[in-house]
Amino acid sequence: MLIESKPILSDGTPIADLINLETREVSMRLLSDHEVYKLEMERIFSKTWLLLGHETEIPNSGDYVVRDMGEDQVIVSRDRKGEVYVLLNICPHRGMRVCMAETGNAQMHRCVYHGWAFRPDGSFIGAPIEREQMHGNIFAKEDLGLKRARVQLYGGLIFATWNIEGPSLEEFLGDSKFYFDLLFCRTDGGLEALGPPQKFIVPANWKAAAEQSASDGFHTLTLHRSLMETGQYGRATADDIYANAPAMYGVDISCRQGHSLRCIPAEVTFTMFMSMDELKKLSPDQRLEVLPPPGITKEMLPELKRHMSPEGLKLMAKAPPQVGGMFPNVLVLFIYAPRTDGKYSGALALHTYVPRGPDHVEFTNWIFAEKSATPEMKRDMMANAVRQAGTSGTIEQDDSDTWPHMSRNARGAMGRTQTMKYGALLGEKKPADWPGGGYVYDGFTKDDTQWNWWLYYRELMTAKG
Amino acid sequence: MLIESKPILSDGTPIADLINLETREVSMRLLSDHEVYKLEMERIFSKTWLLLGHETEIPNSGDYVVRDMGEDQVIVSRDRKGEVYVLLNICPHRGMRVCMAETGNAQMHRCVYHGWAFRPDGSFIGAPIEREQMHGNIFAKEDLGLKRARVQLYGGLIFATWNIEGPSLEEFLGDSKFYFDLLFCRTDGGLEALGPPQKFIVPANWKAAAEQSASDGFHTLTLHRSLMETGQYGRATADDIYANAPAMYGVDISCRQGHSLRCIPAEVTFTMFMSMDELKKLSPDQRLEVLPPPGITKEMLPELKRHMSPEGLKLMAKAPPQVGGMFPNVLVLFIYAPRTDGKYSGALALHTYVPRGPDHVEFTNWIFAEKSATPEMKRDMMANAVRQAGTSGTIEQDDSDTWPHMSRNARGAMGRTQTMKYGALLGEKKPADWPGGGYVYDGFTKDDTQWNWWLYYRELMTAKG
Amino acid sequence: MLIESKPILSDGTPIADLINLETREVSMRLLSDHEVYKLEMERIFSKTWLLLGHETEIPNSGDYVVRDMGEDQVIVSRDRKGEVYVLLNICPHRGMRVCMAETGNAQMHRCVYHGWAFRPDGSFIGAPIEREQMHGNIFAKEDLGLKRARVQLYGGLIFATWNIEGPSLEEFLGDSKFYFDLLFCRTDGGLEALGPPQKFIVPANWKAAAEQSASDGFHTLTLHRSLMETGQYGRATADDIYANAPAMYGVDISCRQGHSLRCIPAEVTFTMFMSMDELKKLSPDQRLEVLPPPGITKEMLPELKRHMSPEGLKLMAKAPPQVGGMFPNVLVLFIYAPRTDGKYSGALALHTYVPRGPDHVEFTNWIFAEKSATPEMKRDMMANAVRQAGTSGTIEQDDSDTWPHMSRNARGAMGRTQTMKYGALLGEKKPADWPGGGYVYDGFTKDDTQWNWWLYYRELMTAKG
Amino acid sequence: MTTATASLGMERSPPVDQTAGKRIPTGSALYNEVLEFFYDEAALLDQQRFDAWAALLAEDLSYTAPLRITRQGPDRLNTVVRTTLHYDDDYSSMMGRLQRLATKSAWAEDPPSRTRRFITNLRLWEGAKPQEWEAETYLFLSRSRYEQSQLQILSCARRDLLRRSGSGFKLVRREIILDQSVLGMANLAVFL
Amino acid sequence: MTTATASLGMERSPPVDQTAGKRIPTGSALYNEVLEFFYDEAALLDQQRFDAWAALLAEDLSYTAPLRITRQGPDRLNTVVRTTLHYDDDYSSMMGRLQRLATKSAWAEDPPSRTRRFITNLRLWEGAKPQEWEAETYLFLSRSRYEQSQLQILSCARRDLLRRSGSGFKLVRREIILDQSVLGMANLAVFL
Amino acid sequence: MTTATASLGMERSPPVDQTAGKRIPTGSALYNEVLEFFYDEAALLDQQRFDAWAALLAEDLSYTAPLRITRQGPDRLNTVVRTTLHYDDDYSSMMGRLQRLATKSAWAEDPPSRTRRFITNLRLWEGAKPQEWEAETYLFLSRSRYEQSQLQILSCARRDLLRRSGSGFKLVRREIILDQSVLGMANLAVFL
């Protein structure tokens, strides 16, 4: 039984009051409060679908990786039939950790404490000394397996939830699925995780990272300004970055469930190596030839076309979704990456921001390529992603030095009464012939998508048990 | 006045519900909850008898050691009359620590802050500048001594409690005292602590260690399997350890107060150097000659016989108590220890698992020999104990790497709702002519003693203030 | 809106009960309790005047330093008009830290996250891309400035409070202001901070340091005994320190608001280099010539006389205030400092004890000289202060090793029920012709001033919101 | 090793002494020169003198930091993962990093960390080519940012290839073997 | 020192320089050889190459780690306790430890800790017998297990007796002077 | 640098290699002598042999520890503050400190900390005067007090001036460049 806490904090403050629908303010207290954190673990991380990895990480029967659903560790394993299971990594006997490694291959997981053994599907095999029935006579063997989460695969990505009766992953993705399909389901082979994820701890509340993942495009101009100063993004110079505002105009999309993506006109990238005039002469197909979406090569275009509707394809040619997030804690980064040879390549990464108490978050960073990419391209895409994202990435090292300050600020007696503001709204506006659904915001990237994230957060945190 | 909290947690859960008497389940939440921990400090560590050391650590007048009762530090000192006192190491003036060292000899403890001075029995001597009466005129000098705990010695072991009116140590030990007598009170000189205890911190809740100390024999087969693989315990090979199940059959004893011991047939040890057939020909007396109990030599047998009833002696010959625990936080390890010369010797150790917050425990490890043992034997027994138990012991280094995982698992939103299970019950069964009382379990070691531990824990945690 | 908590702890204990007015006892629980700490941040550190620095640290327009009001970080800056502002260092946009440095000079503070910019007076300049109005349309620009604290300067010292409508600094200083004037307002140029403050973390509750700052003179005899043993303070030898009790007699003053000072007869210092007989022959003026107050030279005496009333001057000649504190967390140390050449000089320091959670305090140590002092004298006074106070000071290194023990002791189940005692009361007694007001205690330094500190603490902690 | 994990690129880093050439004796002239190189390099990085540091890098530089991963059983020592990396740079990308650090807005290190790189346990071998040497050093990094009173720390081994260049050396290859599976720092915006 | 505490075996470890023979100069050929021995030894342990490490141990090995204890006053420097030890091994028991580590179930170090042994401050003297030397090194151990993002750390001095053996040395005696009264690690399943 | 901050005394510590004389090669005879001096000095301090340590101090000693401060922008490397100091001693005041430590009531270090001073990264130059040398060392201090299971740690560089004195050296100047703006220890009652 999940412990249910009422959404009223012990000083009498209803959680609902911490997100002001009138003024679009969010109380900083949410970034530091321990009670709020405990509720989040129950109402969000035990209820929604969570990204745990990609099935290419566990290609063979018996393969497993150990991952996290909130603060609960789980085994993600593949059984003999090829099914993927997600199992609480807690021995039903006395609560010991069952899988001690982060990854491996085993047809039997034997707990090192007293030797209870489990199959890759979590079912209980038995305790040592069968004749003594050391699992007792109160519970049947069927009741003594590892606790199973509900699992769904999507584009090879492994999602799981403890919410057995809740919405399906499709329902959870809602209107954003159309857009995510364009990223995750575009070739015959599908995506491939190029290796295990980078992992590191940031001393910040997970929501400092997560609210940004909800398509905060605006921070790029200032926080990631150094990359524009070096000319890595657009032709702006140090002086006219704000005037040029590269990559600020585009189409942001989101939906009720808080997911979002930024469809950024490929112009931003094109103009690094051709003039606007030249560009205008190109048909969508020609554009794809000259600048395929991040992670795709000219050779893979036929595949791409097979997997996408003409509308989707046009979107990919003109303004492919490049960054965004999935509620609650996933960042999507499928970006054009400038190469040192002057060409453009791609960097595909997904992050999860795994809560580690109110003041810490574990940054988990998977790097992808299409399975059908050449080894050279995969190698290139790993390098691209590592240089820009994650541990040492020149983009994201700025982000991870920022969030801890927000978290710290939220701890003061005065600080926790301050608010984060989401008052710059663009408003829904669909471009003509826009192929997808959801909430669509055409124009300068503003606070809409992030506000939607908080609205869904509020919905879950105040839902009736 | 001790602060009394009601045994209902702030989310409305009664503590009593976390230990399910029907299904013999214990909620993992008990291993991580901060409110539970606070209650434990009040209802267990401020109420029961706690082991603090051995009187041979402070042989002379003025000798003292500083130890811990839960999170309260105490001075264990011997006054001029040879009495042992246990005193809260907190200056009644402004709360400074009085004894700064871990050990020493002093007839006066002077607080370094403002100079208030106390005798080894805790009584207040005075503050500097007598004429100014810097202790004030509100409290009489008699009221300004160091707070005294109630002390009782048993086999030289020093126990103390804050429960001044509560049960005596004998009452607290109950039916288990008969068995502990066989370990602690068997020679003229009694036991000797061979030195100060080892101390180290394990990042685990104290109960992860304590519930195991309640005679969890079964874990040895799997967690300590490496020692069987190397042939150190029994003649099993790596392949037939589970088939042989060495040391699993015996007589476990416990009692209402949660103490327990495992009386392990000496056969397990004998068969390392003689055949079953040879063994069967031996009388109890001959058995004692060939393999005296751990820590006893042939030369000491007459002493042993003087101190024990014939029934006790027979038990020591056939199945001496070797491991067990005293509620709440003592592990007893009086084991046969294989020597590198092929012979068997003994290793005698007592541990206390001192709580250091919900997530940490301080492992304190005293090593003993009989005072009348030769210096060589003492030296040998120190080496035996160090090699197997405590900091670097090849048995216990596995244990201390295990408990942190249980504690961590108990923190997750899902993990804290899981349970530890004690459903494998052997049931009370006394062998014929069994000399002792208490609950007696003859057969394969199961969950009975550990379950009794939790029942007493539950009793204390839910008792009326 | 400040979050207001009721002064009753969750186990039902009223805060008021933790300070027993009858027996003059203070519960140790106050030194460790998390709920108490949270209340203190709201009821004390968000309500009283707090010392943040000295205006000589930010002499020019645009200069700023970053400091702390409780756990809230603030920018202390000087705007173009020369006004000093104290601004919450939290961006009103998304809560990021605005000033990243500890000190600097800037006419515009631009948040590195999304680029919102602010003036040194906290007013909002705007967000990047003016045309897009990224500050939204819900709040006017005037409402989006950095949160301003109320500021008052006194002797160049910068004080601030969040209590906009509360008492003025003068009201807050009350009767103690007369005495502080003698220290902070005595020359034309006033004091000068010789550099940024030393900062280091002590693992203790802030009140362990603060209750001592309320003029605990008595601890010097024992805790700082080493300095007397080396003959640094008075002519006592190791054996007669307690008999001589150097610097114990004097006049302690305090007031309702918990501030206090110890006026220590200059005899203590004089007798290091002249006999009592010689001393008695000196007029107050001659005394000032021979031994000017700490930090003052013969050359500066005319200035001194201009700034002080004759009564004040006489006090400075006979028994200048040398140590004391300001509620809640300031220590004042304006002491005679023995020099290695046998002469006496001065060391002027102010500390703040900045709370860093219930178990840690940041020790901040500013060192001062009169602005009109010669460079050599300033250099000398820096050395004097560093050698005696703060990080490596031979006086205060003993203090900072003491407080952590008190804090630790307050955590135990038994320890938190113990009390600190303030029963040694001298009682109010004004010497004849005493020039100042407040509570005046002539004689052996006792618990009066510290008890007054706790009374004001109790008043604030139990005040109606 | 199972095929699965092999294909995922987890391996035991072969000890340098088993793959490199002849050992260069500790305390020999060459050894001391190399030791000085590493001390000077550490000082340049700790003083944020990036231009001078850049001059120590060979143009065929490979600068990488594999992941470390927790394994159990027979594979337990195969903990070095070279498929995903924490650093994956060549000369050109490294110049890009340095160029960024020279801008006015490389916030991750502005304010800069106060760092200290303790270099110990240098072991040296001949490389495969003349005038090249394989060096293993242990690096303990202490890093302090802002008002943090707890030092951020990191330990690792570095397996370097050095090449003689004039009177000094150039760093041709550095592989950083970190000791943690989950790094305890918010980023690796500092070089190791 | 009172009789009581003397009998409890607490003493001040006499500085090596007061008990050992002639000083071997820092940087001398022999010193460098010994330094290399310690670096190589650290590498073997950090790489879990226990067989190779075992080959460095003399058969009359004594390997101990006394307790440290907090004292005050005149006895304040008598902090080394040799009655109880954290390690108390000879060659044969050490072989037993290594044999255990080679099983399939030595869980305390399977998964293995990722360790780094920083060796500094080597000081060297002649031993009492020819071809034996007294060496003092400082050891800083960094240890990472599982997904721990905070390094476990431990500092100590090691007082070793080395004996010439062929072209190398054997470790005859190691006494580990730990710096903590309460160790911060859950066990000492790693060698120091 | 703005006038304001200049007047407040914040500066970039000029690298020793830019202010000192000729470099003394790492591993040279003189270098090794100096290294031994530092190892011996560390041992004396770790063993609390203060009299012997005092004998290493020159009578014109300057012993200081500037503050470090966090800056941003163009001034970001001007982080050394010499107006306020954490240590500000000369020979005579240092003798006063040692005299105090010899009393029966220097509580801040009685019970004494159990310390370990790891010395690495020694770099050496000729000083301005003959028989004087500029030395930079890195110091990692591990400090354990009472029953603390977490080591207190501190890292810094030391910029020393040594002077030949008989067969040894005297410490003439030590400037300790700490790495923290807010120190993580309750005091600096130990020497660095």
Ligand code: FES
């Ligand atoms: S806890 Fe897993 S078998 Fe007992």
Ligand code: FES
């Ligand atoms: S606190 Fe012990 S004498 Fe004051």
Ligand code: FES
């Ligand atoms: S948080 Fe400061 S500009 Fe956005």
Ligand SMILES: [Fe+3]
């Ligand atoms: Fe970003």
Ligand SMILES: [Fe+3]
């Ligand atoms: Fe065990």
Ligand SMILES: [Fe+3]
């Ligand atoms: Fe003091």
